[in-house]
Amino acid sequence: GRGVATGQPGSLNLSQMSKPEKIQGVRGMNDVLPEDEPLWTRLEDAVAAVMGSYGYQRIRTPILESTRLFIRGIGEVTDIVEKEMYSFTDSLNGEAMSMRPENTAGVVRAVIEHNLLYDGPKRLWYAGPMFRHERPQKGRYRQFHQIGAEALGLGGPDADAEVILMCQRLWDDLELAGVKLQINSLGASDERARHRDALIAHFEQHRESLDADAQ
Numbered sequence: 412g413r414g415v416a417t418g419q420p421g422s423l424n425l426s427q428m429s430k431p432e433k434i435q436g437v438r439g440m441n442d443v444l445p446e447d448e449p450l451w452t453r454l455e456d457a458v459a460a461v462m463g464s465y466g467y468q469r470i471r472t473p474i475l476e477s478t479r480l481f482i483r484g485i486g487e488v489t490d491i492v493e494k495e496m497y498s499f500t501d502s503l504n505g506e507a508m509s510m511r512p513e514n515t516a517g518v519v520r521a522v523i524e525h526n527l528l529y530d531g532p533k534r535l536w537y538a539g540p541m542f543r544h545e546r547p548q549k550g551r552y553r554q555f556h557q558i559g560a561e562a563l564g565l566g567g568p569d570a571d572a573e574v575i576l577m578c579q580r581l582w583d584d585l586e587l588a589g590v591k592l593q594i595n596s597l598g599a600s601d602e603r604a605r606h607r608d609a610l611i612a613h614f615e616q617h618r619e620s621l622d623a624d625a626q
Contacts, residue, residue, distance in 0.1 A: 491543065
């Protein structure tokens, strides 16, 4: 301006102007500041090198997907789908959309949509932000970053063993101290069936002590 506000008619009274609102980032969605960026780059470079050495190719899928994808892929009666997804209705076409809470469903959707298995199995990996609407706390954020590997079209336990070995190779390359590989198995299919029956029988005996969600 060329003058000072006086409060007279037709002029601007600075005392009546409110301070501009300070806008902060969304709680649970954190900035990566320049001082931390070298650590992220180190991790991403190490992941890309390990994945590439095992023949895994990177795939990038959209952050937004149809809500139906996660209902079918994760399960309608799960905490993720029932309570934690960032979902909304697209005002342009009325479609139910969600910000991805994980990326396996999106990768499988892309593989099917683009017929990527036409020439045989695929080893794919991804890295990027995921979103869950839960109460932020230490180590749990509404926007978090996840790395994953998907071996599609491969049968047998060797693909699982390969992914486990990749993880161990990665933390060795990153020189992470105190990380130890521990393998837990649910057993063969008949053993899992017996365990399921025993588990159901146990909780049926204590049904009255379970809340509605647990039941």
